[in-house]
Amino acid sequence: xxxxxxxxxxxxxxxxxxxxxxxxxGCGVVGGELLRLLDRASADLAARGRALDVVRVLVRDLRRExxxxxxxxxxTGDVGEFVAAxxxxxxxxxxxxxxxxxxxxxxxxxxxxxxxxxKALVAAEGTALAALAAERGAxxxxxxxxxxGVPALRVIESALGGARPRAVRGILNGTSNFVLxxxxxxxxxxxxxxxxxxxxFAEADASRDLDGRxxxxxxAIVAWRAFGVAPERVIVRRRGLLPHPERLVDLAxxxxxxxxxxxxxxxTGAGIVASVxxxxxxxxxxxxxxxxxxxxxxxxxxxxxxxSAGGPGAGGAPTATxxxxxxLAPFEAPRPARPRAAAVADDRAxxxxxxxxxxxxxLLDACARAExxxxxxxxxxxxxxxxxxxxxxxxxxxxxxxxxxxxxxxIARLExxxx
Amino acid sequence: xxxxxxxxxxxxxxxxxxxxxxxxxGCGVVGGELLRLLDRASADLAARGRALDVVRVLVRDLRRExxxxxxxxxxTGDVGEFVAAxxxxxxxxxxxxxxxxxxxxxxxxxxxxxxxxxKALVAAEGTALAALAAERGAxxxxxxxxxxGVPALRVIESALGGARPRAVRGILNGTSNFVLxxxxxxxxxxxxxxxxxxxxFAEADASRDLDGRxxxxxxAIVAWRAFGVAPERVIVRRRGLLPHPERLVDLAxxxxxxxxxxxxxxxTGAGIVASVxxxxxxxxxxxxxxxxxxxxxxxxxxxxxxxSAGGPGAGGAPTATxxxxxxLAPFEAPRPARPRAAAVADDRAxxxxxxxxxxxxxLLDACARAExxxxxxxxxxxxxxxxxxxxxxxxxxxxxxxxxxxxxxxIARLExxxx
Numbered sequence: 058x059x060x061x062x063x064x065x066x067x068x069x070x071x072x073x074x075x076x077x078x079x080x081x082x083g084c085g086v087v088g089g090e091l092l093r094l095l096d097r098a099s100a101d102l103a104a105r106g107r108a109l110d111v112v113r114v115l116v117r118d119l120r121r122e123x124x125x126x127x128x129x130x131x132x133t134g135d136v137g138e139f140v141a142a143x144x145x146x147x148x149x150x151x152x153x154x155x156x157x158x159x160x161x162x163x164x165x166x167x168x169x170x171x172x173x174x175x176k177a178l179v180a181a182e183g184t185a186l187a188a189l190a191a192e193r194g195a196x197x198x199x200x201x202x203x204x205x206g207v208p209a210l211r212v213i214e215s216a217l218g219g220a221r222p223r224a225v226r227g228i229l230n231g232t233s234n235f236v237l238x239x240x241x242x243x244x245x246x247x248x249x250x251x252x253x254x255x256x257x258f259a260e261a262d263a264s265r266d267l268d269g270r271x272x273x274x275x276x277a278i279v280a281w282r283a284f285g286v287a288p289e290r291v292i293v294r295r296r297g298l299l300p301h302p303e304r305l306v307d308l309a310x311x312x313x314x315x316x317x318x319x320x321x322x323x324x325t326g327a328g329i330v331a332s333v334x335x336x337x338x339x340x341x342x343x344x345x346x347x348x349x350x351x352x353x354x355x356x357x358x359x360x361x362x363x364x365s366a367g368g369p370g371a372g373g374a375p376t377a378t379x380x381x382x383x384x385l386a387p388f389e390a391p392r393p394a395r396p397r398a399a400a401v402a403d404d405r406a407x408x409x410x411x412x413x414x415x416x417x418x419x420l421l422d423a424c425a426r427a428e429x430x431x432x433x434x435x436x437x438x439x440x441x442x443x444x445x446x447x448x449x450x451x452x453x454x455x456x457x458x459x460x461x462x463x464x465x466x467x468i469a470r471l472e473x474x475x476x
Numbered sequence: 477x478x479x480x481x482x483x484x485x486x487x488x489x490x491x492x493x494x495x496x497x498x499x500x501x502g503c504g505v506v507g508g509e510l511l512r513l514l515d516r517a518s519a520d521l522a523a524r525g526r527a528l529d530v531v532r533v534l535v536r537d538l539r540r541e542x543x544x545x546x547x548x549x550x551x552t553g554d555v556g557e558f559v560a561a562x563x564x565x566x567x568x569x570x571x572x573x574x575x576x577x578x579x580x581x582x583x584x585x586x587x588x589x590x591x592x593x594x595k596a597l598v599a600a601e602g603t604a605l606a607a608l609a610a611e612r613g614a615x616x617x618x619x620x621x622x623x624x625g626v627p628a629l630r631v632i633e634s635a636l637g638g639a640r641p642r643a644v645r646g647i648l649n650g651t652s653n654f655v656l657x658x659x660x661x662x663x664x665x666x667x668x669x670x671x672x673x674x675x676x677f678a679e680a681d682a683s684r685d686l687d688g689r690x691x692x693x694x695x696a697i698v699a700w701r702a703f704g705v706a707p708e709r710v711i712v713r714r715r716g717l718l719p720h721p722e723r724l725v726d727l728a729x730x731x732x733x734x735x736x737x738x739x740x741x742x743x744t745g746a747g748i749v750a751s752v753x754x755x756x757x758x759x760x761x762x763x764x765x766x767x768x769x770x771x772x773x774x775x776x777x778x779x780x781x782x783x784s785a786g787g788p789g790a791g792g793a794p795t796a797t798x799x800x801x802x803x804l805a806p807f808e809a810p811r812p813a814r815p816r817a818a819a820v821a822d823d824r825a826x827x828x829x830x831x832x833x834x835x836x837x838x839l840l841d842a843c844a845r846a847e848x849x850x851x852x853x854x855x856x857x858x859x860x861x862x863x864x865x866x867x868x869x870x871x872x873x874x875x876x877x878x879x880x881x882x883x884x885x886x887i888a889r890l891e892x893x894x895x
Contacts, residue, residue, distance in 0.1 A: 094637060094639075098637065098638060098639065101638070102638070206635070206777070206779060206783060207635075207783065208631055208634060208635040208783075211630070211631075211634060211635065212627055212630075212631070212785065215627060215630055215801055215805075216625070216626075216627040216630065216797070216798070216801055217797060217801070218513065218517065218797045218798075218799075218800030218801045218803075218804060219517060219520070219521070219800070219801075219804055220513075220517065220797070280819070284816075284817045285816035285817045286816070286817040286818065286819045287819075290818075290819045291819045292819050292820065292821045292822070293822075294821065294822045294823075294869060296887070301858075301886060304831060304858050304886040305886055305888055307831070307856060307857075307858065308829050308831050308861060308886060308888055309829075309888065311853065311854055311856060311861060312829065312853070312894060312895045314891075314894050314895070316888060319889070319891075324817075325820070325824070327820045328817065328818040328819055328820035329817050329818065329819045329820065330819075330820060330821070330822035330823075330824065331819070331822060332822045332889075334888070334889050335887070335888040335889065336888055336889040336890070336891055337829055337888050337889065337890050337891060337894050337895070338891045338894060339891065339893065339894050341760055341765070342891075343765075344891075346760070346762075346765075349780070349781070350780065350781075351781050356787075358625070358794075358797070359793075360625060360787065360788045360791070360793055360794050361768070361769065361788045361791055361794075362768070362769075362770050362786075362787055362788045363787060364625060364626065364627075364785075364786075364787035364788075365784075365785065365786045365787060366631065366783075366784065366785045366786075367781075367783070367784045367785075368775075368779065368781055368782060368783035368784060369779045369780045369781045369783075372779070372780055374778075374779055375777075375779050375780075378635070378636060378637045378639070378777070379635070379637075380637075381637030381638070382634055382635055382636070382637045382638075384637075385637060385638055386634075397703075397704035397705070398703045398704045398705040398743075398747065398748050399705065399709075399747040399748065400699070400705045400706075400709045400710045400711050400747060400748045400749075400750070401711065401744070401746045401747035401748065401749060402711045402713065402749070403711070403712075403713045403749035403750060403751045404713075404749075405744070405749065410727050410728075410731065410756055412723060412726070412727050434730065434731070435730055437726060437730060438726075439720075439723050439726065442727060442730060450713060467720060467723040467724055467727060468715070468754070469724050469727050469728065469735060469753070469754040469755060469756050470738070470751075470753050470754065470755040470756065471755070471756050472733075472738075472755055472756060472757045472758065472761075472763075474758060475731060475733045475756050475757060475758050476731045476733070476756070
């Protein structure tokens with residue numbers, strides 16, 4: 058796995074009876090959501106021999122009321138006190154270079170498991186932190202730094218059997234993509250940014266998102282994991298959406314296409330090249346269809362199609378879940394071989410399209426007799442078609458049994474929103 | 477990680493000087509490609525202290541000539557002899573239930589690392605094999621059994637922080653999807669299947685692909701890893717594409733949509749439901765745009781958008797790469813902190829669209845003076861637009877510097893194939 062820079066190990070080994078001690082720096086949208094996720098997961102984890110205890114939370118403003126399941130006396134506003142906490146795992150979710158770097162170095166120096174979502178920190182000091190981790194037998198994970206909830210680094214590192222891809226490209230900044238989607242819909246930049254902030258996808262200052270610096274930091278980390286080039290050495294040709302993002306959107310629209318802030322790194326004969334820039338992409342392509350705060354990576358492994366991963370690239374729950382995945386990675390308990398859920402037959406009420414070599418009236422009649430809601434959907438060379446809504450498969454099958462030659466009916470399920 | 481059913485461990489621990497001994501059952505499209513991948517990766521792996529040695533290859537026909545980098549005397553046609561080989565890792569790529577199950581049990585019983593791409597085997601005996609692995613301290617991995625090169629199980633298991641999704645759906649059979657794409661293009665079923673076979677995406681007998689049994693086996697494994705329900709207990713409501721796949725395609729076409737063989741499992745109040753069936757999906761949706769032999773999974777985690785992964789779902793190289801990823805997973809060596817590649821500035825010849833508040837002639841003239849190939853692309857409220865092809869960023873920037881107020885130009889890169 059990509060981000061376990063030292064061999065994974067069980068920091069809390071032999072500690073099935075002692076809870077895993079977690080220290081969290083930052084209690085904003087992501088940190089707060091992580092505390093709620095940890096609280097919800099704790100019973101299940103304890104049952105698997107992995108009890109958790111959040112021993113320290115570092116915050117900027119101690120007086121602020123917070124809706125998180127952690128006792129107030131565990132909060133501190135003092136970085137020195139936080140760093141001194143005796144924790145097995147240190148999670149950093151404050152962003153920026155300092156005091157994040159100080160927290161990272163202190164945690165790794167004493168052999169802890171350090172998890173961060175901080176792309177600026179990893180892009181600037183990744184190789185130094187990895188070297189420190191290797192030297193001290195600590196572990197470093199930063200999957201949450203790229204892609205929000207999208208396991209971009211995990212896929213790059215774990216799905217290619219250790220081989221290098223030819224290129225990786227994608228949309229790595231959810232805030233700017235949200236803004237572009239809103240501009241396409243006719244909103245102004247101010248209105249788009251306001252909505253992104255209200256929905257928790259943008260900070261008060263979104264300039265690092267809009268000018269491409271955030272995506273460039275993430276791309277440097279991608280280039281590190283994909284090609285082995287030191288992140289702090291990656292030379293990113295970077296241009297952002299400012300000052301006139303709406304003009305960029307117009308340029309793409311004039312071509313019947315869409316504008317995206319595309320990050321790309323590729324291996325060339327000369328070395329690894331990297332760029333973040335406004336790019337006109339096909340409206341019906343994978344990047345053109347990546348909307349709102351979604352992120353997407355496409356990995357060119359030289360196969361018949363790129364390997365891709367997409368999903369929510371911003372927001373508290375996806376990012377906190379990515380941190381939780383990193384947090385638990387070195388401590389995976391064996392899963393029970395005994396199943397934990399029951400399987401039942403699928404007979405939900407769904408929608409269907411039915412074709413049969415009979416007149417529409419015969420099809421509609423068979424449905425009516427079985428009290429099914431059906432509407433005619435046309436005729437064709439193979440007979441007539443009806444759409445039947447909100448009915449379980451067995452009831453539909455029974456109704457069609459009333460037709461002459463029911464085995465000649467052709468039936469497909471209708472995805473929600475189609476027809 | 478999802479498929480490490482026992483805690484990952486280093487089977488070859490202390491064996492930095494002794495090569496990792498690999499036994500491979502099956503030397504068809506996938507097995508042969510795996511041997512070539514292993515050969516290509518061996519120098520890099522040896523440099524990282526992980527030398528490999530393919531000690532035994534099980535084949536049906538010993539006389540057949542094979543273009544693989546393994547000495548002929550290591551081949552055997554005898555299952556008993558193969559099972560008796562002293563291997564650290566046993567890879568099974570023959571498919572079907574027997575002798576695959578015998579090979580799996582023998583490998584796990586003596587504590588080896590067992591890797592398989594065999595969905596039928598894992599769907600039928602997954603929990604028994606996992607229990608055996610746990611009892612004997614062996615490891616079992618089968619990521620390659622679902623999704624071909626798409627790390628579907630890895631994403632389900634590693635990206636949700638141990639939480640259960642609400643539902644997982646997708647296209648899990650590359651052969652049937654290839655056939656559907658060709659039928660949409662007007663081909664007959666026979667012609668579509670013939671082409672799939674020539675390209676290595678379909679076996680001689682494609683009935684398990686077309687009737688949904690192959691996808692149902694994969695879905696049972698997905699349901700196991702996503703929801704903890706025993707794969708052999710999963711009740712799949714299954715209908716395939718036969719006897720008249722072209723009529724199903726027509727039904728979807730009549731609605732301006734596309735037909736796909738969609739596999740879905742979901743948690744309901746009553747339990748886990750699962751289905752594989754012809755489904756009409758939006759032409760411009762993620763599943764409708766999944767073409768040819770591609771596979772795709774969409775994981776509904778309750779977030780603002782589903783988490784998705786897609787890529788080549790069939791073919792030798794992607795599937796063999798997935799097996800190689802599984803094979804190496806327990807033996808991950810620490811990555812060197814020292815960078816292994818050089819970063820260079822990106823100044824490749826690319827295509828661009830330029831908008832500027834000047835007349836088209838002024839823009840074209842600036843490009844012509846710099847000897848750039850530019851064509852007018854229209855006028856708008858913000859001025860004129862030109863498309864400039866095959867030019868490096870610095871040359872373009874220099875050319876535009878000749879304009880009055882060059883800082884008012886708006887420039888986006890043009891993705892290949894757009895405009």
